[in-house]
Amino acid sequence: MCPKITIEYEQERRCHILDAAAWCFARKGYQATTIDAVAMQAGLSKGAVYVYFSSKEALLLEVVEYQQTRIAEKLARVLPEKGAALEKLEAYAAAYFSMLGEGKAGECSDLKVAVQLWAELAKNEKTVAALQRDYSYWRTTLAGLIREGITQGEFAHHLDPDMTAMSLLAAIDGFIWQSLWLGEDFNWQAAHDALMALIRDGLVKRR
């Protein structure tokens, strides 16, 4: 009586399409990606996409969420550590930059996918909310680390933990854009080193 497809099967299908969509969005952007292209990339027909997603916009929303979840999971695996705040921060940064640099120069890693969609997301209430939530999560996490460092006398007490965390996130986002424009000329390792050097000790020479 019930040839109902299992939930696992459905989930698998959805993820399959989401991967295809992410791949397309990253390469062409949201607007220039056609449902046909997503279907073809997924090896399905146009109609099949609509079985799992009600509209192109819904697909975008889920792609964003899916990417955020995957990135958070990847990082979560790396970070839980003990020790000095600076060491934790460095571990975080190392993980993050390693993720960013992992694809080949021209390739589109998960994070780059996300960036390609920002302009689109900024126009949509729902996606802006999702981005705000995501940003809020990372800001809180980083700010917590910084606050911990200040409390322990490791970091300068004049720092504003929240805005400092925002500054770090901003720098990373900016690097992602730079990597998109400069292509092969962008050196993630150098970017990582320069940012960490700056963060650790600042510009001004210590006496």
Added chain:
Amino acid sequence: MCPKITIEYEQERRCHILDAAAWCFARKGYQATTIDAVAMQAGLSKGAVYVYFSSKEALLLEVVEYQQTRIAEKLARVLPEKGAALEKLEAYAAAYFSMLGEGKAGECSDLKVAVQLWAELAKNEKTVAALQRDYSYWRTTLAGLIREGITQGEFAHHLDPDMTAMSLLAAIDGFIWQSLWLGEDFNWQAAHDALMALIRDGLVKRR
């Protein structure tokens, strides 16, 4: 016998349309902006836009150039100074952040317009080249300042001037995005302060 319009009038018209286009692009993005919308914003008919610009893409290219020129002009007026490298850098940053924060919270300043177009520009060879040139200019300028500071013993000699300059530019670009998403919640003054504090002395407490 000769109602041939003056070149000044034509330039004025072009700028008028460019302003309208920038306004639309900033709000809706390039793809979602229709020529009709630009024309309406400029108080003209669709056809009139095509008298001055040969295509939608040509309009985009000129908007980008126009914005870059205006921003560069604004900054050029502020910066030529003498004194310590840090002071110069601070002057630059102050000018830049002031420009960024000047529009009302929800408004679209020139820079925000530019950011809205990044995703589009990243897909177009010509615009990528324009962006690279622009980036190159700012990187060179900032890196020069940093190098000067190092030479004069003011900045730490272990810094890589170029990549450090890139980090600063990245942070600013990242802030612009944050301001788009967070809207009124984003505080440019706080961002400015936090970034400068971070840059000056870094995270690690000085003994």
Added chain:
Amino acid sequence: MCPKITIEYEQERRCHILDAAAWCFARKGYQATTIDAVAMQAGLSKGAVYVYFSSKEALLLEVVEYQQTRIAEKLARVLPEKGAALEKLEAYAAAYFSMLGEGKAGECSDLKVAVQLWAELAKNEKTVAALQRDYSYWRTTLAGLIREGITQGEFAHHLDPDMTAMSLLAAIDGFIWQSLWLGEDFNWQAAHDALMALIRDGLVKRR
């Protein structure tokens, strides 16, 4: 699971649209025919036309090919004969003129459709090539017949078979135009008779 349409069905659809397009082109010409008009004539929506033909020009190309094929098929059925060259030529001509005259006076037979498109085709490299091939085929066929007649002592030996063939084809094309302009006043039977009389014996009275 598989509503994939059969190839036969697709061919039928294509022909259906080609017929509609030929009908429109014949009446209005290529330029003045809108895709909407073709779609309406075919009882479809504008979009459906683009499912089968990639552009208006592609549609034109296929219409021409389709018409040429149909005409050639019609004639091929009539002509293979034995006997005197003049008889063969007369059979050809009879078949051709009968085709030309078959539609009602105001109607557009296949050939008239083709003529309507000539001015358009003359501007397009690909279609010019197609026309040249078509012309070449008929010239070769007719010239062969004439050469045969000369060899057998039936036709005058001072004739240039190729150019004489071209003259006959020219006369027929010219008649097609005349029929378009003169409408009901044009009498295909009379045209046929006059041309054959002229061809057979020329103007000059035989002694």
Added chain:
Amino acid sequence: MCPKITIEYEQERRCHILDAAAWCFARKGYQATTIDAVAMQAGLSKGAVYVYFSSKEALLLEVVEYQQTRIAEKLARVLPEKGAALEKLEAYAAAYFSMLGEGKAGECSDLKVAVQLWAELAKNEKTVAALQRDYSYWRTTLAGLIREGITQGEFAHHLDPDMTAMSLLAAIDGFIWQSLWLGEDFNWQAAHDALMALIRDGLVKRR
């Protein structure tokens, strides 16, 4: 009180524009020719064309009339002769074919201009009327010649003078098309010779 431009000047202006229009129409066809192109070819502004012609269609109509007049004038100068009907006919044909072949292979002589417009003209009541009148004139003229030849016992009496005239006109029109398609490969002299040979004695060998 009267800076009114002389009628001569106006006529000159009109002809100047008509020449420019004919040139454009011949090269691009009516539909693909823009008023701008005509104006540019005439060295005037778009608006100036509208001073002398009320619309693009009016321009077309006058171009056709202008061409017809010029062709008729050219021929009228050549033909008034005395002598045998065949000689007169040959004189006519020689003049006509010489006109047709005069431009360089790729060039557009007056007649070719006209042909380019036929498809357009066939759709317009007024122009169809003009064409019918023109055709009627030539048919009458030629038919008169043929009738004269018959009466004088020079031409075969079984010929239908009117339809025979139509056949000759048709052949010439057909040659014009052939020359458009075949370009440099078309040989007007050979066409002339072949047609005259055919007309004179027909295909069938005389004993």
Added chain:
DNA sequence: GATGAATGAGGTTTCATTCAT
């Protein structure tokens, strides 16, 4: 008369979405 900026209707083409099979 002459100019050319401005208009806006209309054409081709794309593509998200629907639905019969």
Added chain:
DNA sequence: GATGAATGAAACCTCATTCAT
């Protein structure tokens, strides 16, 4: 569930025509 033919709303762009100068 899956398919892809069909739809039709828009989008970009062209160009005949008008009209203030």
